[in-house]
Amino acid sequence: MEFRPCLGALYVCSILALGAAPSSAESRPHILLVSIDTLRAQNLGAYGYERNTSPYLDRLFAGGVRFDNARTVTSLTAPALASMLTSLHPHEHGSTRNGLRVRPNLFSFTKSLGRSGYATGAFVGNWTLKDKLSGLAEHFDSYEVLLTRKRWLGLVRGEATADDLVDVSLSWLDDHLEAGDRPFLIWVHMIEPHAPYRLRADYLEQIGVKRAGSVLSARKRYDSEVAYSDARVGRLLDEVFERVPREEVLVVFLADHGESLGEHGYWGHGRHLYEVTLRIPLAFSWPGTIESGVVAAPASIRDLAPTLLSLAGVEPPEFVGGFDWSGVLLRGEPAPAGRVTLHQAHKSAVGPQEEQTRLRARGLLEVGRVAEGRKEIYRVTNARLRVFELEDDPWETGSVSPQDAAPSAELQTWLDLVRRGLVVADDLPPPNLSDEDLDALRALGYLD
Numbered sequence: 001m002e003f004r005p006c007l008g009a010l011y012v013c014s015i016l017a018l019g020a021a022p023s024s025a026e027s028r029p030h031i032l033l034v035s036i037d038t039l040r041a042q043n044l045g046a047y048g049y050e051r052n053t054s055p056y057l058d059r060l061f062a063g064g065v066r067f068d069n070a071r072t073v074t075s076l077t078a079p080a081l082a083s084m085l086t087s088l089h090p091h092e093h094g095s096t097r098n099g100l101r102v103r104p105n106l107f108s109f110t111k112s113l114g115r116s117g118y119a120t121g122a123f124v125g126n127w128t129l130k131d132k133l134s135g136l137a138e139h140f141d142s143y144e145v146l147l148t149r150k151r152w153l154g155l156v157r158g159e160a161t162a163d164d165l166v167d168v169s170l171s172w173l174d175d176h177l178e179a180g181d182r183p184f185l186i187w188v189h190m191i192e193p194h195a196p197y198r199l200r201a202d203y204l205e206q207i208g209v210k211r212a213g214s215v216l217s218a219r220k221r222y223d224s225e226v227a228y229s230d231a232r233v234g235r236l237l238d239e240v241f242e243r244v245p246r247e248e249v250l251v252v253f254l255a256d257h258g259e260s261l262g263e264h265g266y267w268g269h270g271r272h273l274y275e276v277t278l279r280i281p282l283a284f285s286w287p288g289t290i291e292s293g294v295v296a297a298p299a300s301i302r303d304l305a306p307t308l309l310s311l312a313g314v315e316p317p318e319f320v321g322g323f324d325w326s327g328v329l330l331r332g333e334p335a336p337a338g339r340v341t342l343h344q345a346h347k348s349a350v351g352p353q354e355e356q357t358r359l360r361a362r363g364l365l366e367v368g369r370v371a372e373g374r375k376e377i378y379r380v381t382n383a384r385l386r387v388f389e390l391e392d393d394p395w396e397t398g399s400v401s402p403q404d405a406a407p408s409a410e411l412q413t414w415l416d417l418v419r420r421g422l423v424v425a426d427d428l429p430p431p432n433l434s435d436e437d438l439d440a441l442r443a444l445g446y447l448d
Contacts, residue, residue, distance in 0.1 A: 091421030
């Protein structure tokens, strides 16, 4: 288990690491990082789903290493993706809720790659990832947030279509390839199938759904959105490989978090730590270098930083959290035994502006711990503990804990650490939300 007792030391290490020397590796891969918002692992064919929602992704997974037991740290977009980049937990990097920015000058694997010679570009289609709301632009050479489509009642232009994101990322790639031979990292984050789930009628036959009347269930609409997104990932991959030899590109695919489709009486994500929102798809594909396979051991979204740096020939700084899977991927080394992953849930977004430390401290809803298939969730707001044996009860239908039980010593330690981190105010940027931002967050379902 990994706990960080000193946030101040972490910031010093982060700033020092930004000047790391370039790697001396002779050949480094281009990196294509693709993430899909709100994508349940449970609704993909490679993870056992019965509908044909993901033919392109299934082929990608089959040609690489798929992680069968990967989880995010929190089921909110900006906080989860900040953890992906920095390998920090939300209470450490500061973005615990959508609309709260990360601390400045933090380490990220994208910054490290940039300083080792990579050109880095991010192309994202979610309002919550706007730089003034997330603080993520400093981690890339080029950071574009596309907001080309309106949602709900057409009042807010709050997202981009996947096709728009593919177009702009390919345009950036063309300019990069024309300019020189530096390796590149491209991150594309598609927002589908985020609510409200749109009906993608062109994919109903593919997923085996017959349209009876004008209304389909939310689950079927969600699956049609997954199929639509899958096809756009296929288009992106095909067009990148027309420009760059396939064996020179390391492809990483994941989701920021999952989605609850009525399980536990809840629709959406962010406020709970059940598996449907924590478990994510995760895969690495690099033909000729990474052999295909499936990893059953627990993995975390925080593992991307050390793993991608190592695969790119850049030594990860010692302070970086997460587990470096490069030895497993490249040399078949054994997966870590007894892996523990830690999680936290916060209120979805900030509303009217108030002091930022109060916003963070008052937003904590749950903390969770997963160890050897046993999952503890402690609801802070009502002091309720739930414990699930995931192998016997993967859908978490019944807690094995007495109703009045206290959290384990390990979970209590984690709760105490999170709480302390939430009130550390140094370097925390204040919220910077306009009325338009509030409308957009409300349209995305993050504000009541």
